[in-house]
Amino acid sequence: MAAGWEAKLQLVQRHVRAFPDFPKKGILFRDICPILKDAAALKAVIDLFEEHVRNMYQHVDLIVGLDARGFLFGPLLAQRLGVGFVLVRKKGKLPGATVSVSYDLEYGKAEAEIQEDAVAPGQRVLLVDDLLATGGTLHAAAELMRKQQAEVLGCMVVIELKELNGIDKLKPHRVFSLLQY
């Protein structure tokens, strides 16, 4: 692990806030907005993600980001790696031919969608989001990749909520997280 890794992790951790009972009673909402407001904290997230990818994977074709908070980190990582970015959106937002799948998340239900030509068969992709809770959202994205015959190399999130066991739902895919609660 390169020098500075721990300092960067601590910087990121200091920029996550928790709000009880949002958006529903009983949910402790982990808010990543302070990361985005602080240039050094945001850079630290992308530095850590980039280092992980460069250590783990020889070749990545695309970064796939999940609506909406995955769009905040995914394109920055894609630029660093010199690869393209693909959007998995909530249903009804993408023009043209699409492929969709429905899923449950920690506080509701939704449907995820990609453009049919977003990924090609055999392309090697990494899924990026801000947070892993039950795993419903990332699982839906992985299912979309499976439908399009792309290869999911792994999932990357800033925050993993351990007690919800999202990691089990995502097996056999690997999950990399910066912070665990």
Ligand SMILES: O=P(O)(O)OC[C@H]1O[C@H](OP(=O)(O)OP(=O)(O)O)[C@H](O)[C@@H]1O
């Ligand atoms: O692991 P899960 O239980 O699926 O929960 C995690 C998902 O929930 C949040 O997204 P949300 O759907 O609230 O949308 P947003 O990013 O548009 O706020 C979060 O950004 C993840 O995508």
Ligand SMILES: Nc1ncnc2[nH]cnc12
């Ligand atoms: N507890 C939580 N905090 C922030 N985003 C979430 N998405 C799903 N669960 C969440």
